[in-house]
Amino acid sequence: MNRGMTIIVKTVARLISGLIFLFGFYIICHGHLTPGGGFAGGVVVSGGFILLFLAYGSEEAKNEIKIWRASICESLGTFFFWLTAMIGLLGGSFFFLNILPKGKPFHLLSAGIIPLCNLFIGIEVAASVFGIFIALSTLKRGDKS
Amino acid sequence: MVTQLYLLIGLMILGSIIALELKDLLSAVISLGIVGFSLTLAFLILQAPDLAIVQIVVETLSLVILIAAILKTTREDTNQGLNVKEFSIWAAGILCALFLIFANQSIGLMSPFGFPNTRMAQNYLTLGVEKTGAVNIVAAIILDFRGYDTLGEATVLFTSVMGVLATLRLVGRKK
Numbered sequence: 001m002n003r004g005m006t007i008i009v010k011t012v013a014r015l016i017s018g019l020i021f022l023f024g025f026y027i028i029c030h031g032h033l034t035p036g037g038g039f040a041g042g043v044v045v046s047g048g049f050i051l052l053f054l055a056y057g058s059e060e061a062k063n064e065i066k067i068w069r070a071s072i073c074e075s076l077g078t079f080f081f082w083l084t085a086m087i088g089l090l091g092g093s094f095f096f097l098n099i100l101p102k103g104k105p106f107h108l109l110s111a112g113i114i115p116l117c118n119l120f121i122g123i124e125v126a127a128s129v130f131g132i133f134i135a136l137s138t139l140k141r142g143d144k145s
Numbered sequence: 146m147v148t149q150l151y152l153l154i155g156l157m158i159l160g161s162i163i164a165l166e167l168k169d170l171l172s173a174v175i176s177l178g179i180v181g182f183s184l185t186l187a188f189l190i191l192q193a194p195d196l197a198i199v200q201i202v203v204e205t206l207s208l209v210i211l212i213a214a215i216l217k218t219t220r221e222d223t224n225q226g227l228n229v230k231e232f233s234i235w236a237a238g239i240l241c242a243l244f245l246i247f248a249n250q251s252i253g254l255m256s257p258f259g260f261p262n263t264r265m266a267q268n269y270l271t272l273g274v275e276k277t278g279a280v281n282i283v284a285a286i287i288l289d290f291r292g293y294d295t296l297g298e299a300t301v302l303f304t305s306v307m308g309v310l311a312t313l314r315l316v317g318r319k320k
Contacts, residue, residue, distance in 0.1 A: 027198065031281065031284050032278075032279035032280065032281050032284045032285070032288075033279075033280050033281055034281060035194035035195045035198070035281065035283070036194075036195060036198055036281075037195065037281070037283070037284050037287070037288075039199055040195060040198040040199045040202075043198075043199055043202045043203060043206075044198070044202055046206075047202050047205070047206060050206060050209070054209070067310070071306075071310060074303065074306055075303070077299075078299055078300065081296065081299055082296065085292060085296060095293075096289070096292040096293065096296075098277060098278075098289055102277070102278030103278055105274055105279075105280050106280055110278045110279070111277055111278040111279035111280075111284075111285075112277070112278060113288075114277065114278075114279050114284055114285070114288045114289060117288045117292075117295070118284065118288065121295070121299060124299055124302065124303065128302050128303070128305075128306040129206070131306055131309075131310065132306060132309050133206070133210070135309055135310055135313045136210065136309075136313070137213065139313045139314065
């Protein structure tokens with residue numbers, strides 16, 4: 001598992017991972033229109049990352065992927081989700097108030113703050129699932145994260 | 146619909162019993178996967194695609210992690226068997242039987258599926274699109290009506306990742 005798998009697996013993983021990211025991003029963006037949302041899309045995106053990680057092996061991925069980046073993405077996702085909720089308190093009257101314009105139903109830009117919340121939850125979930133995975137598989141005794 | 150659900154539940158029970166009884170851990174993990182993927186199908190039959198998407202990916206990832214753990218350690222079941230007294234088994238069996246009897250009675254007292262007692266749920270369904278603008282009623286509920294819950298969930302996930310990273314780092318940070 002350290003050196004990665006054969007060249008067939010690597011090529012297929014490289015080709016397919018883009019489609020997986022696209023699908024995850026689609027689920028996140030259309031969370032207020034179709035089934036899915038931040039949690040489902042975030043898990044799909046992190047699945048794409050994990051596919052690449054498994055195909056290329058932990059030694060090669062260790063140079064490219066740093067665990068603090070996942071940690072920072074996750075913290076920023078949570079923070080911006082909270083900030084989106086605070087918009088209602090600052091600009092309107094109470095926490096989690098949906099003050100952005102609602103738009104027309106069935107349109108991509110509708111439903112006020114719900115797509116924003118979905119986006120930030122998606123970032124947080126993707127970064128945290130992938131962060132746990134690389135923490136479990138790469139951190140060893142004596143490593144500095 | 147109910148027949149398919151019973152079939153799936155039977156398959157899940159069978160898979161978990163096989164996973165308990167097998168001596169080879171790799172086969173046990175794979176038969177544990179039967180439970181997760183049957184649960185995905187059950188969610189689809191119950192018309193909950195939101196949950197099915199999450200469940201299928203999470204099940205695959207947890208299988209990958211378990212198989213990686215087995216490949217790095219051992220494939221044999223090293224459990225020596227538990228020294229359980231006969232009294233404990235009887236006590237556990239009687240408790241389970243009592244729980245099932247009382248649960249059966251209390252489920253009979255509940256209002257039928259699709260007719261909730263609370264008036265709130267009806268409002269969510271009828272006024273959801275009008276008040277939030279989101280067509281997906283699940284997103285409207287979890288991110289608008291029950292936004293506090295989702296913020297709490299996101300915080301729980303954040304805290305658990307912080308805990309995992311702090312535990313696995315092993316080298317303490319010096320000042």
